[in-house]
Amino acid sequence: MDPVLVLLIALFGFMLIGSLIAVETRDLLSSVICLGAVGFGTSVAFLLLGAPDLAITQVVVEILVLVVLVRVVITRKDETYAASRSTLAVGSVLLVLGVLVAVMFWMFSGSGQDRLRMRPFGDPLMNDETEASAAAPAGQPELATTATEPASIGGAYLKHGLVGTPVVNGTGAANYVMGIVLDSRGYDTLGEATVIFTAIIGAYAVLRRVGRQHHARDVADR
Amino acid sequence: MHGMSLIVKNITRLVAGFIAIFGVYIVLYGHVSPGGGFAGGVILAGALVLIVLAFGEEYSRKVFPHDVAKTSDALGALGFLLVAIFGYMVGGFFVNFLPRGQVGNLFSAGTIPISNLAIGIKVGTGLFGVFLTLALFRRQRDRAGAGSLNGPKGGGPHGGET
Numbered sequence: 205m206d207p208v209l210v211l212l213i214a215l216f217g218f219m220l221i222g223s224l225i226a227v228e229t230r231d232l233l234s235s236v237i238c239l240g241a242v243g244f245g246t247s248v249a250f251l252l253l254g255a256p257d258l259a260i261t262q263v264v265v266e267i268l269v270l271v272v273l274v275r276v277v278i279t280r281k282d283e284t285y286a287a288s289r290s291t292l293a294v295g296s297v298l299l300v301l302g303v304l305v306a307v308m309f310w311m312f313s314g315s316g317q318d319r320l321r322m323r324p325f326g327d328p329l330m331n332d333e334t335e336a337s338a339a340a341p342a343g344q345p346e347l348a349t350t351a352t353e354p355a356s357i358g359g360a361y362l363k364h365g366l367v368g369t370p371v372v373n374g375t376g377a378a379n380y381v382m383g384i385v386l387d388s389r390g391y392d393t394l395g396e397a398t399v400i401f402t403a404i405i406g407a408y409a410v411l412r413r414v415g416r417q418h419h420a421r422d423v424a425d426r
Numbered sequence: 427m428h429g430m431s432l433i434v435k436n437i438t439r440l441v442a443g444f445i446a447i448f449g450v451y452i453v454l455y456g457h458v459s460p461g462g463g464f465a466g467g468v469i470l471a472g473a474l475v476l477i478v479l480a481f482g483e484e485y486s487r488k489v490f491p492h493d494v495a496k497t498s499d500a501l502g503a504l505g506f507l508l509v510a511i512f513g514y515m516v517g518g519f520f521v522n523f524l525p526r527g528q529v530g531n532l533f534s535a536g537t538i539p540i541s542n543l544a545i546g547i548k549v550g551t552g553l554f555g556v557f558l559t560l561a562l563f564r565r566q567r568d569r570a571g572a573g574s575l576n577g578p579k580g581g582g583p584h585g586g587e588t
Contacts, residue, residue, distance in 0.1 A: 256460035260452070264468040271475060272557055366529060376526030377457040377535035385462070386541045390520030394510060397545060401503045404552040408496070411559045 208252050215252070219245040228291075233274065240270040257381045361388070430480050438480035445473040453546035457538045458530055463545030470550035475557050483561060495555035502548025509537050509544065 219242045226238035243266035250259040361384055367374045375383030385393050446469075453466030478486040513521035527534035 257462060257465070260461055261465040261468070264465050264472065268468055268472050268475065268553065271472075271479070272560065275479060275561070374526070375522065375535055375538065376529055377538050378530045379457050379459060379462075381460075382457045382462050382538055382542070383535065386457075386538045387520065387522050387536070390510060390513075390541070393541075393545075394506065394520075397503060397506055397548065400549065400552065401499070404499060404556055407556045408559055411562075 212249060212252055215245050215249050219249075236270065236273045239273075240266055243269075257379070434480050438476055442473050442476050442480075445476065446470060449473060449546075449550070453542055454532065454539065456542040456546075457535045458532070463542040464549050466542075467546040467549030468553060470546065471553040471557070474550070474554045478558070478561070483558070486558075490554070492555060492558050495551045495558065498547055499552040499555055502544045502546075502551065505544035506541055506548065509541050513537065 222238045222241040222245065226235045226242065229235050229238065244263065247259045247263040247266065250256075250262055361380065364374060366376065366378070366380070366383070375387040377383035377387070449466045449469030449472075451466070452461035452469055453463055456462035456466065474486070474490055477489060510520050513519060513523055516523040522536035522538070524536035524540075526536055529535075533539070
């Protein structure tokens with residue numbers, strides 16, 4: 205078995221246990237710390253799957269969110285946990301649903317003709333080689349491999365992203381991810397930046413104090 | 427928030443600058459090595475949050491005022507939009523109009539480092555501003571809660587006696 209896969213499975217078990225504790229514990233601080241452990245596990249999983257950009261972003265955001273949650277959000281006394289929950293009923297329903305979904309995945313993930321062709325784990329659709337072999341008709345794989353152009357978007361980015369073609373300019377960025385995010389798909393990133401900007405403005409507007417008091421005084425004067 | 431103990435303050439004095447430099451490095455070299463504007467900006471915000479937690483809010487108001495955070499957040503977003511609009515003037519939205527340069531150098535890849543810088547400034551100062559706002563909001567809420575708790579309790583017997 206692939207050692208990376210073994211590590212990933214162990215990591216996913218760790219994250220599963222962490223999220224269960226985060227949901228079920230009565231102490232808010234423990235819950236937040238378990239959430240941080242789950243986020244750290246996600247970061248290491250990204251690193252193992254070969255995505256260092258995402259791993260850096262994930263671990264850094266996780267640390268900042270953890271600090272904000274621990275220092276700012278959690279108050280000393282919080283009695284929201286006092287409400288009783290029917291853990292057994294909800295848990296059994298969720299367990300049955302999970303088993304159903306697992307059985308469905310197992311049924312659909314076979315390699316027969318009539319089954320959906322699901323990708324192997326850690327081998328996304330945009331991978332070039334597997335895409336070429338999967339796109340080839342059965343029995344004649346040389347048809348796809350002899351093609352000069354890559355068969356998938358990811359393969360095209362990997363081939364032409366840096367230097368470019370006579371038609372399209374390359375990005376010139378050694379980090380392909382940044383080349384795609386900020387050049388080829390810059391409009392997309394502008395949308396993301398707008399989302400963050402709107403969220404920050406919304407936080408300022410909801411949590412401000414001066415404007416609200418002035419507004420209340422105006423209403424009272426009227 | 428009046429800051430933490432002397433040990434935390436001294437460690438923060440040693441470490442905060444290095445964290446900020448690492449954030450700037452991640453932002454500036456985002457097009458060469460893994461990283462980018464968002465991750466580096468969050469690291470910068472983390473360094474500023476560390477200073478706030480260690481030295482208290484009054485000290486951080488001297489180092490990095492809240493209004494500056496708000497303004498540079500907006501300026502970063504505007505800068506990213508300006509890069510796109512300059513590209514529009516040359517040929518199309520987000521056209522990389524600067525020369526590509528040698529692959530792997532700091533000054534390469536056209537507009538990508540500029541966009542990274544704008545996003546880094548925007549994300550870093552924006553997240554720091556949100557943290558300051560949350561901290562301020564909590565302090566006011568605690569004070570308001572304590573006031574409303576003490577008000578009737580202290581006022582009631584007092585009023586009865588006089």
